[in-house]
Amino acid sequence: MSEFIPSFKDIVEAHNRIRTFIHKTPVLTNQSINQIVQCELYFKCENFQKVGAFKFRGASNAVFSLTPEEASKGVATHSSGNHAAALALAARMRGIPSYIVMPENAPEIKKTAVAGYGAQITFCKPTQQAREETLDKLVQATGATFVHPYNNFRVISGQGTACKELLEEVPNLDIVLSPVGGGGLLSGTSISAKAIKERVIVYGAEPKNADDAHRSFHSGIIQPSVSPKTIADGLLTSLGSMTFEIIRNNVTDILLVDEETIVKAMRLVWERMKIIIEPSSAVPLAAVMLNPHLFRGVKTGIILSGGNVELTKLPF
Amino acid sequence: MSEFIPSFKDIVEAHNRIRTFIHKTPVLTNQSINQIVQCELYFKCENFQKVGAFKFRGASNAVFSLTPEEASKGVATHSSGNHAAALALAARMRGIPSYIVMPENAPEIKKTAVAGYGAQITFCKPTQQAREETLDKLVQATGATFVHPYNNFRVISGQGTACKELLEEVPNLDIVLSPVGGGGLLSGTSISAKAIKERVIVYGAEPKNADDAHRSFHSGIIQPSVSPKTIADGLLTSLGSMTFEIIRNNVTDILLVDEETIVKAMRLVWERMKIIIEPSSAVPLAAVMLNPHLFRGVKTGIILSGGNVELTKLPF
Structure with a gap:
């Protein structure tokens, strides 16, 4: 293993x-x-x-595992679903920024939920390539830690x-x-x-x-x-x-x-x-x-x- | 009081x-x-x-308060709602008959539920008078105890x-x-x-x-x-x-x-x-x-x- x-x-x-x-x-x-x-x-x-x-379990473990220095730069992910909301809430509970890349066609209800947890949302075209490129730029600009939804x-x-x-x-x-x-x-x-x-x-x-x-x-x-x-x-x-x-x-x-x-x-x-x-x-x-x-x-x-x-x- | x-x-x-x-x-x-x-x-x-x-609380108290002799003749009520289902289930748990008068226009889902709990259903016209008359006849014929839904x-x-x-x-x-x-x-x-x-x-x-x-x-x-x-x-x-x-x-x-x-x-x-x-x-x-x-x-x-x-x- x-x-x-x-x-x-x-x-x-x-x-x-x-x-x-x-x-x-x-x-x-x-x-x-x-x-x-x-x-x-x-x-x-x-x-x-x-x-x-359940996503809140993994997201909060990722957020609260960060060193103070890492944490100060925040966390980032691309997701239009529960992981985005979970990461945003966990970040808010630790008092650090979260950056979420969402496809522009994500349901309004999900955009509202993630924004409601205090995340900074960046919209992108609804393709895997656009999501990854947008996330890479965000991470480079902010120094935030990327928290993959599962891997x-x-x-x-x-x-x-x-x-x-x-x-x-x-x-x-x-x-x-x-x-x-x-x-x-x-x-x-x-x-x-x-x-x-x-x-x-x-x-x-x-x-x-x-x-x-x-x-x-x-x-x-x-x-x-x-x-x-x-x-x-x-x-x-x-x-x-x-x-x-x-x-x-x-x-x-x-x-x-x-x-x-x-x-x-x-x-x-x-x-x-x-x-x-x-x-x-x-x-x-x-x-x-x-x-x-x-x-x-x-x-x-x-x-x-x-x-x-x-x-x-x-x-x- | x-x-x-x-x-x-x-x-x-x-x-x-x-x-x-x-x-x-x-x-x-x-x-x-x-x-x-x-x-x-x-x-x-x-x-x-x-x-x-919550209706199951009152219905089961009524059913399990009966003397063995009363219980043997069963319980009866008129209801198209939760009380009917509650009384039917309580009666089944005590192993006694239940007689439920339902208006013929009650929703199918409720008829099915009450029947599923083993009640004997009698349908009547959907008027208060018809419900009461039908119930009276049932009670006279069976000797069942009438359990009013709330009073x-x-x-x-x-x-x-x-x-x-x-x-x-x-x-x-x-x-x-x-x-x-x-x-x-x-x-x-x-x-x-x-x-x-x-x-x-x-x-x-x-x-x-x-x-x-x-x-x-x-x-x-x-x-x-x-x-x-x-x-x-x-x-x-x-x-x-x-x-x-x-x-x-x-x-x-x-x-x-x-x-x-x-x-x-x-x-x-x-x-x-x-x-x-x-x-x-x-x-x-x-x-x-x-x-x-x-x-x-x-x-x-x-x-x-x-x-x-x-x-x-x-x-x-």
Whole structure:
């Protein structure tokens, strides 16, 4: 294993570092969903995390790991999603500047949220090249530290604290499931799970329509997404070098799910648990619904990744 | 005070009776909502209660208070809402029949839910007269015990257990707020609140468009609703003799709110707290938003009454 990959010790350190800044989110269970899927599910509710997503764990670990000198110059990233909001809030909590590159066509609601956390936003054309070039210029001009949304040691260590809390609360899980996009959450989850309970099985859950992690996992070579299109808009990104290595080491399989089952799973959680989750959060439950042979009767932990959804644009 | 009105002792007994059947729901607080309303709010989440509403507390207290002989003949009510589902589930848990009179135009989703809990449903024309006549016939034919949705000693005692739990968890509240429809929840809430903390202020919160409790409270005479029309569909009913007397004794005022603020408050809870509440649950928060002079800086408890909402018919 490469020296640059976080160990569980790094996750423990991250947890101690961010403990006072994050919410310790609840673990919920629901009898009627358990009856439907014939298995015992424990949901770690990162939809209740600050900024409404697990991303705040990794972002705050990155921000609070900086030396005072690094910190004084601020942090930067390109993101139109939860990572941008998370980094902006973490930076504000430390009292340092944050610079966020957003595509000019990002939803208004996300621009407003990130601006509301005090970030300095730079807009760019909605291409990967424009995002990277704009970010490079910003970093050169300000000296800010770039915090990658997932392929980052500190970010992965922070994300691993969610599964650590889950297993501390429900120690005897046999399977742990998380969604996989760039792989930061699944990486951190898998490191924690395997360290706390060696024989636990860790699965990633991924939309069929954005199946780069599945293809990469099974071919042994990183295969980027090509114009992915899924309602699970947090899972459009492709694995990075670091997350790919961790996932190959720790994860048993990447389970694929169709769009219809994602919506069905999302609705089931809304209706039965009365909590709001975003489509990406519903992907693991969809995987449970589609693979009864793997989960029947098994104590299974699911990381609900977030709850940021436009209420005026629901899929039901 | 009439001998037929529950005391706090009855609520304590109810709590001991139903404790193993109900969920002890969480009390949540949310920093960003507190900042917006400039007050410290504690939400008692009865949207997470069984059948998705506080109604299960009163219904289960009524069902489990029956003697074995009474119980063997079952329970009956007329309701198209949460009380019907609550009574049906409580009856099923005790293993006795339940007979529910529903108007034939009740939403399919509610018919399905009540049937799913094993109730025997009798449909009738959608008039008050038809409901009562149909129920009378059922009760005569079966010997079942009629459990009124709110004007019932056991039901009020059960509803009071939610506020009891709230004040046991957050003892130093200065104000407690609940929505008021028929007044069962507000009655039970006010008995618990005043008994646990004598100087607490209890308000009811009611839609302007269904303001019978407000008019009754201020005129001293029960004034029924006349074709009330509000999005808060759990609050269409009028006070009963028993709930009116309790509310007059214990409650400081009934605060009125407009429809627009109900929707705004509901959306605020969905977006910031990531939990699903029905419009009736949002009425107390709407009252806080409309009366900053009463609540600024004050520790306030709110009973979120339920979370049953048709996801395909949201007001935003």
